[in-house]
Amino acid sequence: MKVLDDIPFKxxxxxxxxxxxxxxxxxxALKFQNLxxxxxxxxxxxxxxxxxxxxxxxxDTVLIGGIAFKSHVLKKNLNTVERIFAYVVTCGAEVDxxxxxxxxxxxxxxxxxxxxxxxxxxxxxxxxxxxQKYNITKTASMQPGSxxxxxxx
Numbered sequence: 001m002k003v004l005d006d007i008p009f010k011x012x013x014x015x016x017x018x019x020x021x022x023x024x025x026x027x028x029a030l031k032f033q034n035l036x037x038x039x040x041x042x043x044x045x046x047x048x049x050x051x052x053x054x055x056x057x058x059x060d061t062v063l064i065g066g067i068a069f070k071s072h073v074l075k076k077n078l079n080t081v082e083r084i085f086a087y088v089v090t091c092g093a094e095v096d097x098x099x100x101x102x103x104x105x106x107x108x109x110x111x112x113x114x115x116x117x118x119x120x121x122x123x124x125x126x127x128x129x130x131x132q133k134y135n136i137t138k139t140a141s142m143q144p145g146s147x148x149x150x151x152x153x
Contacts, residue, residue: 004047004129009121011040020113032110039114044092045122049085054078077142085130091118
């Protein structure tokens with residue numbers, strides 16, 4: 001497995017304000033900006049991945065790295081694929097050390113949206129890394145529970 005633990009990121013305060021429906025200059029804007037600044041200093045998004053090969057397929061099962069995955073959708077999506085990259089991305093446990101006043105549900109929500117932004121950086125960085133390192137021009141992803149949904153890029 002390969003670990004990417006030095007993922008560069010820059011939180012976009014304008015986008016985060018928009019996403020959280022906070023107008024610049026509003027009462028909560030300074031409090032939110034402070035939280036974003038702390039997360040920007042604390043955050044450490046990471047990714048881990050492993051190159052794997054599709055070993056065998058049946059009607060609704062795919063054997064990858066010695067593990068059988070039972071999914072008609074996965075089998076269909078990997079029908080013409082020989083190699084996959086199994087991965088996990090994270091915003092990093094470091095942001096969980098940010099102190100939020102107990103019971104402040106709004107700040108907890110804000111921190112969750114900031115964590116999601118860090119997670120997105122992690123996933124995008126991983127996709128670019130794999131594309132460049134392995135010379136891949138088209139990628140797609142599936143997540144547990146996504147059912148028939150596939151995210152092509």
